[in-house]
Amino acid sequence: MENLICIQCGTQFDATATPPLRCTICEDERQFVHYGGQQWTTLGRLVTDHHNRLEDEAPQLLGVGTEPEFAIGQRALLLQSSSGNLLWDCISLLDQKNIAEVKARGGIRAIAISHPHFYSAMVEWADRFDAQIFLHSADRQWVMRKSPRIQFWEGTTFPLWDGLTLINCGGHFEGGTVLHWPAASRGGGSKGALLTGDIITVVQDRRYISFMRSYPNYIPLGAAAIHRILEIIEPFPFEQIYGAWWKANVLSDAKAAVTRSAERYLRAIAPIGNYG
């Protein structure tokens, strides 16, 4: 019995004697099956030719990403906080060296994940660090490896500790979640940050963000979904946004970046658009 990992999306599945016939995550319209067909690996095989790079993205915020790049290529973030560390989003690879490195920084109290594309090997990580996992219940159907460590939360917000709050924005996924981190500090003072995965995605120029139902298949979100995201994050102060990939961060005036990005997006998808 092995926990197979989908090579295209990085999701680890329940242990089976034979490989699953398909990857439910990849067959969804928000992902895709590789042109070469469905392929699987295991954690044991992955560690033979991949490793994780650990690098600070901000004070108290350690990036952990796999090299060479694997699956979707995101990096997770270890948010270090006085009442316990939170792993925000997750990746498929974990080895003994990483376990020691993360334990040296205080380990992991809990894992919270923005959406199913980053569920990856969350149960593997949770087991190694004796951590809880917080997922929004609206995405329950996308959990491919079950565990009693997973706690599904409901509603719009869910408080953790030290002022950390999970916020359900929807959009890309119905359970799409961002994390508000009020103590984020950079360049003096704590003005707060959002950790967003790709529920609010930081685009290439890092002065704007965007939203999509599917990034690889270019399916946009409608105006109602955009307005809902803006309304839900409105009460939370933040100066930075930390996205899903290395250096995909808006480092100043991020709330204004969300506003101007949403305006630009809504203009582009308007029935009589500015670009049409």
Ligand SMILES: [Zn+2]
């Ligand atoms: Zn997959």
Ligand SMILES: [Zn+2]
């Ligand atoms: Zn995604």
